[in-house]
Structure formats: C-alpha cells, structure tokens
Amino acid sequence: xxxxxxQPVTSPFARVSGAQHRLLAFASLILLxxxxxxxxxxxxxxxxxxxxxxxxxxxxxxxxxATVVIxxxxxxxxxxxxxxxxxxxxxxxxxxxxxxxxxxILAAILAGALCGCASGxxxxxxxxxxxxxxxxxxxxxxxxxxxxxxxxxxxFNDTPGFTQISQGSIVGYFVPAVxxxxxxxxxxxxxxxxxxxxxxxxxxxYTFALGSNEEAVRLSGVNTDRWKIAVYTLAGSICGIxxxxxxxxxxxxxxxxxxxxxxxAIAAVVIGGTSLSGGRGTxxxxxxxxxxxxxxxxxxxxxxxxxxxxxxxxxxxxxxxxYIDMLRRKRM
Amino acid sequence: MTAAPSPVAPLVTMTxxxxxxxxxxxxxxxxxxxxxxxxxxxxxxxxxxxSTLMKILAGIYPRDSGTILVDGTTAALTSPRAAQxxxxxxxxxxxxxxxxxxxxxxxxxxxxxxxxxxxLLDEAALNQRAADIFASMHLxxxxxxxxxxxxIARQQMVEIAKALSYRSRVLIMDEPTAALxxxxxxxxxxxxxxxxxxxxxxxxISHKMDELKRIADRxxxxxxxxxxxxxxxxxxxxxxxxxMMVGRKLTDDVAVVPxxxxxxxxxxxxxxxxxxxxxxxxxxxRKGEILGFAGLMGxxxxxxxxxxxxxxxxxxxxxFVHGKKATxxxxxxxxxxxxxxxxxxxxxxxxxxxxxxxxxxxxxxxxRFTGFGGVLRESAMRTAAVDFIGKxxxxxxxxxxxxxxxxxxxxxxxxxxxxxxxxxxxxxxxEPTRGIDVGAKSEIYRLLNRLAEQGKAIIVIxxxxxxxxxxxHRIAVMCEGRLTGFLPGGASQxxxxxxxxxxxxxxxx
Numbered sequence: 001x002x003x004x005x006x007q008p009v010t011s012p013f014a015r016v017s018g019a020q021h022r023l024l025a026f027a028s029l030i031l032l033x034x035x036x037x038x039x040x041x042x043x044x045x046x047x048x049x050x051x052x053x054x055x056x057x058x059x060x061x062x063x064x065x066a067t068v069v070i071x072x073x074x075x076x077x078x079x080x081x082x083x084x085x086x087x088x089x090x091x092x093x094x095x096x097x098x099x100x101x102x103x104x105i106l107a108a109i110l111a112g113a114l115c116g117c118a119s120g121x122x123x124x125x126x127x128x129x130x131x132x133x134x135x136x137x138x139x140x141x142x143x144x145x146x147x148x149x150x151x152x153x154x155x156f157n158d159t160p161g162f163t164q165i166s167q168g169s170i171v172g173y174f175v176p177a178v179x180x181x182x183x184x185x186x187x188x189x190x191x192x193x194x195x196x197x198x199x200x201x202x203x204x205x206y207t208f209a210l211g212s213n214e215e216a217v218r219l220s221g222v223n224t225d226r227w228k229i230a231v232y233t234l235a236g237s238i239c240g241i242x243x244x245x246x247x248x249x250x251x252x253x254x255x256x257x258x259x260x261x262x263x264x265a266i267a268a269v270v271i272g273g274t275s276l277s278g279g280r281g282t283x284x285x286x287x288x289x290x291x292x293x294x295x296x297x298x299x300x301x302x303x304x305x306x307x308x309x310x311x312x313x314x315x316x317x318x319x320x321x322x323y324i325d326m327l328r329r330k331r332m
Numbered sequence: 333m334t335a336a337p338s339p340v341a342p343l344v345t346m347t348x349x350x351x352x353x354x355x356x357x358x359x360x361x362x363x364x365x366x367x368x369x370x371x372x373x374x375x376x377x378x379x380x381x382x383s384t385l386m387k388i389l390a391g392i393y394p395r396d397s398g399t400i401l402v403d404g405t406t407a408a409l410t411s412p413r414a415a416q417x418x419x420x421x422x423x424x425x426x427x428x429x430x431x432x433x434x435x436x437x438x439x440x441x442x443x444x445x446x447x448x449x450x451x452l453l454d455e456a457a458l459n460q461r462a463a464d465i466f467a468s469m470h471l472x473x474x475x476x477x478x479x480x481x482x483x484i485a486r487q488q489m490v491e492i493a494k495a496l497s498y499r500s501r502v503l504i505m506d507e508p509t510a511a512l513x514x515x516x517x518x519x520x521x522x523x524x525x526x527x528x529x530x531x532x533x534x535x536x537i538s539h540k541m542d543e544l545k546r547i548a549d550r551x552x553x554x555x556x557x558x559x560x561x562x563x564x565x566x567x568x569x570x571x572x573x574x575x576m577m578v579g580r581k582l583t584d585d586v587a588v589v590p591x592x593x594x595x596x597x598x599x600x601x602x603x604x605x606x607x608x609x610x611x612x613x614x615x616x617x618r619k620g621e622i623l624g625f626a627g628l629m630g631x632x633x634x635x636x637x638x639x640x641x642x643x644x645x646x647x648x649x650x651x652f653v654h655g656k657k658a659t660x661x662x663x664x665x666x667x668x669x670x671x672x673x674x675x676x677x678x679x680x681x682x683x684x685x686x687x688x689x690x691x692x693x694x695x696x697x698x699x700r701f702t703g704f705g706g707v708l709r710e711s712a713m714r715t716a717a718v719d720f721i722g723k724x725x726x727x728x729x730x731x732x733x734x735x736x737x738x739x740x741x742x743x744x745x746x747x748x749x750x751x752x753x754x755x756x757x758x759x760x761x762x763e764p765t766r767g768i769d770v771g772a773k774s775e776i777y778r779l780l781n782r783l784a785e786q787g788k789a790i791i792v793i794x795x796x797x798x799x800x801x802x803x804x805h806r807i808a809v810m811c812e813g814r815l816t817g818f819l820p821g822g823a824s825q826x827x828x829x830x831x832x833x834x835x836x837x838x839x840x841x
Contacts, residue, residue: 201706202698209695212684219643219681220696220750221667279686 022273024324025288029295036299043302050179052291052298057166057183058083058246060290062261063268064194065238067286070269071198072231073211073278074130078119078137079239080261084254085141086112086243091154091253094162101161108247109240115141116236120229142259149255156251166248183245187287190241195283197234207231211278267314268293271321292317341404343368343502343533344389344420349398351384351557358384360557361398366502366533371524373536373544373565376554376577377769382537385554386504389535390422391415402502421495422504429487429494431480436462438479439494465493469523485516492523496532503527504535509543510766513629521547539769541570553577577770589805589821595619597655598789599671599758601640604649609635611813613649617758617789622780624804625793626828632813633793634676637760641673642666653758667696669758672751674744676763676793682747685736689728690717692735692746696754720749724779741765741772748779759783760791765799777802797825 036043062079069076086108094104115137122133156162166183198204206227209217218224247253272289274281293314300310344366351359359381366372374382387393389400391409400407402418409415415422429438436459437444445457462475471489479490488508495503509517524534524547536548544551548565553576560576599617604610609632617623625633638644640651642660651658658669666673675681683692694701694713701716703709717731724745728738735746744764751759764780765773780803784790794800800807807819809831816831 197706200708200710202702202708203706205691205695205698205708209684209687209691212686213680215681216684217695219641219663219673219675221664221672221754222696222698223662223664279684 022282022285022288025272025285025292025321029288029292032292032295032299036295036302039299040302043299046179048298048302050181050184052294053184053187054166054181054249055298056290056294057181057187058242058249059261059264059268059293060187060287061190061238061242061245062265063272063286063290064190064283065235065242066262066265066269067272067274067281067283068194068198068207068231068238069130069235070266070274070276071207071211071278071281072228073214074123074228074232075134075266075276076119076232076235077131077134077262078115078141079235079242079265080263081138081141081145081258082112082115082236082239083242083246083261084258085115085145086240087247087253088145088149088154088255090244090247091156092148094156094159095154098158101159104159104162105165105244108244109237112240112243113233113237116239117229117233119236120232123232124225124228138259138262145253145255145258149253151255153252153254156247156253163248163251166245183249186241186245190238191283191287194234194238198283203227203230203234208279211280213279264293267318270318270325273321273325275325289321340367340369342366342401343403345399345401346385346389347399347401349385349388349400350396351381351388351393352396358557359388359395362554362557362559364389364552364559365562366535368501368531368533369528370549371528371534371536371547373538373548373551374554375538375544375551375573376560377771380554380577380769381557382554383506384557386422386506386535386537389415389502390420390504392422416498416500419499419501420504421498421500421502422506423488423491423495423508424506429479429490432478434476434478435473435482435490435493436475438490439465439475439497443497461497462493465497469493469496470526471523483516484511485513485519488512488520489523492527496527500532502533502535504537506537507539508536509538509540517543541573544573545570574770590620592618592621592805595621598653599640600652600655601636602650602652604636604639605647606635606639606645607647609813610639610646610649613810613813613815615808615815615818617791619757619787619789620784622784622790622792622803622805624800624807625791625810626797626800626807627810627832629795631810631832633810634762635813636810637673637762637791637793640666641671641760643673667754667756670756671758671760672754672756673760674747674751674762674764676766678740678743678747678767679736683735683743686734688732688734689721689726689738689746690714690731693717693720693749693753696750716753717749720753724749725775739769739772740767741769741776744768744776745779748783752783757787758789758791760793762793763795764792765794765796773799797828800828801825 042048062083065079066076089111090104090108093099093107094101119134119137122128123130164182166181168182169179170182171185172179198207206217206222210224210228214224268290269286270276270289271292272282272285272287274285296313296317297310300313342365346362346364348361348363349359350361362381362385364385374386376382384393388395389409391412391414394410400409407418439462440458445454445461446452447454459475466473466475469492473486473489479487482490508520512520528534538544544565550562551565551568551573552562553560553573555577595618597616598619602614604613613636627633635644639646640660642662642665651660653669653671658665660666660669679685684695690713694716698708701709701713714731720726721728721731726745726749727742735743738746765776768776780790780792792800792803805821807821807823807828809816809819809828811832811834816834819827
C-alpha cells in the first residue's frame, strides 16, 4: 500500500548518494594522481609514493579519530595538541625515566585515552558543547606539553627502536619490493579496526545513533553519557597512536607542534563525505580525504608551486567538497 | 472536472494535476477548486496527496502535468515567490518563524522598510506595518514581542499575518490546530471567519472531523493521489466523509472493560511532585489494564509520564514496579524496570529517523545482540526485526528501510516493537495516534487492546476524548498538575470535562 511511504519528498537514495560521494572523492583522487603523473615524471616514483603515504599517516590517523567524534554530531578540536601531549608523555617515560619501549607506547595511548575520556566527561556529564570543551582541552594540552617538556624537544636517542615505529618496514622485511613504512601500515590497521568497530559493534551503532537523534537514544533507555565518553576515549587513544607516529618520524617529541593539525584532520573528514551534523560518515571516506590532501600538497610541491598557494588550494578543496555534499542532500 | 459551474468565479481551479516522485505516483489527475470567501477543507489519510497538491499550488513542487488557473488565467507557479506574487500563501505544519526575532521582524523579513537612503532599517515603520496587519485581523499583539516567547497559537497568528502581508487571497493551512488547545482553536477560527468575510479563500488541511463541522464550507476528499469528491460540509455526515477517505465504513467501538480486580498491580505511583507541574500524583496500574489520562493541554499528563520514566527530574515521589520500589533517575533505570515510554513526538524522541527499522527496534536491546568482543550479531537482530514486522503488521519494504520513509502509523509500530523486544511490560503511550491517519488509528487501537489482553499494563495519554473513551478501562483526569479524579471506562465526555476543569481551592488560593 502507498501508506508505507509517507511523504514522497524524500528519496530512497540517501545511502546510494553517500556511496556516490565517496566514489566521487575516490575518482578525484585518481584524477589528481593521473594529472600529476603526466605533469611530472617524478610523481609516480616509488620513493615519492612512499613519501606521500608516509606524509598521510599522521594526518590520516588523526582524521580517523576526528571521524568517530564527528559521526556522533560532535567535534574534537584537541586532536592535534593531544597528539603532541602523548608524544611528550612517551618522551618522559622513555627518555626521562629510561623505561623500555613497550611502556612508552602504552603510556602514550593511555594518556590519549585519559584525555579523551576527560573531554567526553566535560561534554556528556557537564553538558559543555563539544566545540568549547575540546577547544579548552586543546589549549590545556598545548600548555601542559610545554610545561612537562620544559619547552624543549625530547629526543629518543636512547631508545634505538623508537624510530622503527614509523620509519621501519615490516612489510619491506618480508617483501623487499614493497618497502611500505610501518607508519602507513599502522594507519591502515587503525582504519580497519575503527571501521570494524563502527560497523559491527554496539559502540559503533550507538555512535551513529547519537548523531542521528541523541534524545531518542536517551529515551530508549540507553546510557548516552557513557557511550559518548567511550567515543571520545576511543578518539583520544587513536590520537595517542598518532603521537607515537609523529614522534617516531621526528625521533623527538616537539612540544610546540600540534596546533593546526586538528583542522587538517577535520578537512580530511569533510572531504571524505562525513557529515558535520552527525549520523553519517565512513572511515574509508576519511582515508580518501586524507590521501587527496597529501597527494595535492605533494603534487603541487613537485610542480614547484609556492607553499602559500598550496594552502589556498586545500581551502578551496574543502569548500568544494562540502558544496558537493550540500548538492547531494538537496536532491534527497 | 467541476460538476456544475459555480455562481462565483473561482479563485483557483486545479485540473488533472499529476505528480510522480521516485517510486511513488503521488497525484493522479487530481482536481481541486477554491472559491473566494470559502473555507475549503482538504481531507484524506496520510499519503493521500493533499500536502503534495497544496505544495504544488504554493509553488514548492513543480507539477508533471495538469492545468492550474488562478483568477481564470493559467498560472505557471514555478517557485514559492511566483505563488506569493499571485496571492497564494501557505502556513506550514511546522512553523517556520525565527524565534529570536520580533513578530514584526518575522512578518516583514526580506522586505524591511528602510530609511536614510536605504542604509538603515526603519523599525518604526516596520512595527507600524505589522500593527496594521494585526489590526486588520482584529488581533491584539505587540509587533515588538519576541516570537520565541509566544504560545504556539500566537506564533501561528504571526504566521498568518506573514502570509497576509503578501496580500494573499488564497491561504493554505496545513493542520493548523495540531498543537492548539480548545481556547486557542476558537481564537484561530475567529480569525479564519474574519478573513473569509474579506473574501480570502482558505484551504484547510486537517484530520479532525469536529473542526470541519465548525469551520468548513466544503470538503474535498483525496485518496491514493486521486480526488474522491467534493461535498458541502454542513450537510454531509461525518461517516460519509470517513468512508470517502478510507473507502470503507468504520465502526466506532467502545472499550470492553475486563474484570481486573484480581489482576496484580504492575505499577504503583505515590506522591509525585515537581513545582506547579506535578502536584501529589498517586495512582495504581494493574496488569492487563489500559489507564487513560485525560485533561486539557498543560494539565501535566506528559510531565507525569516523563517523570515516571526518569526523563525529567522529580522533587518527591515513589514508584513501585510489581510491588518492588524502583529508583528511577534516568530513562535507563525505567527501562531496566520494564517501563517503556512512547513520546507523542516520534521524530524527535522516539526514532533515530536516519537509521533503519532493524536498528531502531534493536536500539534499547543492543546488549542482548552483542557477542564476543562487542561485535553485534546482525542476523539475530534481523530475525527479531522481521519477527516484529510480521507480528505488528508493520508496512515497510524491508527491515533495512530508513524509518523516516515510513508513515506515522508504521513509525509508531516500530517504536512499540522496540519496547516489546526490550521486554517492557509497562507501556506509556503519549498521544499514540497523533499524526496518524484514520485507517491506521483503529489498527493502533486494536494493537493496544491486544497488548493489554496479553497482560501488558498500559497508560494512554490523549487529548482526543473519543480516543480516551475508545481505549480506556479506567480514566484518570488531571487538571493543573493534580489528579482530579478517576472515572470508569464508560464515562461520558461531560464527566471528564468536569474533572478536567476542576480547579481546587488550594490552587486558586
């Protein structure tokens, strides 16, 4: 009976369109790669491809963290400085205290989870809007990183294996033809795990449900506060992984670094088709979004475009991506 | 296809209007005629095409084919703006005002009078123009009032004023009384009569039969995208109109009150209090009983329900479930005790509309579907969803359909399924059939009766007295936050109204 469909204004194609957006993002990625390979023969060199992937790893991991939060309808502005804070904590544990590598890794991830849990508590229990709560957290962590480190970089020279976290290549060890850095491998692993959590677990289901209609979820008898805190905690621990990646790449924890990374992460999320109003989004889209950004920057650099202009292009891409998303929703 | 030429030239004539949306043939050669100075009710079940037809008239949707004459000349109606210029105004079901602006600013938004060569806004002229429109409506309202602070009824008046400010001669009202109480409805009708006297043609979309008798001159009934017919409102019995809408006759059942004296008490509520909204409310609810809550708008019925459910805090009061004291501070405590609450506002409080049927049904019970490592057992969720789709006869193409695409009645069933799956045996229904069409209403009624027979304890809050009488085994009446009395199932409307308006001496003092 026609009753099953209420108002015919809405089309049944919402899901398809979301996939279309990702397809479009993927097609743009391919297009960029093709254009840059034609423009410069250096672009398709294995070493350059590896460099692009390596450059994506940190922003990619942060963007995955931002994705889960954004799907709940929230935002996390603290991912960048939290990453730095976790790197500094790893530095304290490994370099100042001289503990073995696994403790450093654990400490960084735990610190991330703890800070995420704090942000989540401010938002869920104290009802502070996510934008404000994580803005505050961003500044607190930036300050704490500087205080703890004494505003100086902490080097990991005493922990020889540390650079291997990002720079080494387990894949290359087994398959010498593919010297995929561990950093990239970690990005893929994080993406796969989070994608699995989002699609297959109760946490993931509640993440989407919160972004879709938080009040309905609460009135379903679900402890929304607890799940929201869990989402921010998950995001925080992912930031801890990002902290390890960047510290490993620089072989140091740079306490002044971090601010600005949150915007790149959010940009990747948006380009990947995740809605800032919550309720929909995918990790795959975010990965593509992060790749588009690094391919673009790398390609423009190879073509010797000034860095100032690279930023202008990134900004334009963000606006274009959101505009496409708007067009898609208008059609619904 | 107008039967006989009207003595007055019609304002609007729509002929053979056809409209298709992806997958739905929404209008099939529909026709409609509006005369100046008439209130023309447009009726039909949800999805019958009335809103679509009117949105085409208001320029919101383009039509696929068909002709529309406005004042006897063909009108293109390509945009809301084009419709406005022809004097066609629409007042949407969801009000579209800006709550932080004043009434005058809302009415003249985009057409603000300017001064100083267009540099500055002329607030004085703005307020004067709004005041003039209010005066023409015989409405006393300060144009400088911030709209967000007004009652829904008054906001609606501002909407009407806004529509009139475009010099509208055709005014389309989509369920204007959905959120109004009786006094407010009378105020609205007074204004409609004044507009009518000035020759404005009014299209009145509504589900409420009694309103038709009070206000409408003619009724056009639509069904499945077609115009069934147009009849004169005063001379046509309600049963005829209903059978035109549903294509069959409806029998008006009355509740059969079972003997529940031996049934155990499922829910016991003692001394609930919160400020002026809830004043010392106590009652019992037995297994298998349907307890109706009647009262005027603002009597505190929804407040009591939400407080029992833990959605809002309480100052004092105790709740016993199956004889045991239940500490309910949050909805999750209530759900654990087996209490489910079905809000009147399903879209905001009942469903995650962007998610599918399966996930909505499973939402409160996800822990039951969680296997090793927190992984959801999707196949078990599907089985449960399919099971309830069958049991409750939910009309949906599949359990993966997004709930926003379902009709109101089927959305309500999804919410019911959600609580049944969670093993809730105390169900609180707040306006269970709001926004649900006539045919689906009786289906929901039968479902509630069946649930009671199965031993569920049910509270039904409803503003429609026939609904309370149709369902309740016992009726609790509230007024100004307190329970003014209980009535047996077969009580008369007069008895209920007496209790619903019974202000106690303590309250008056």
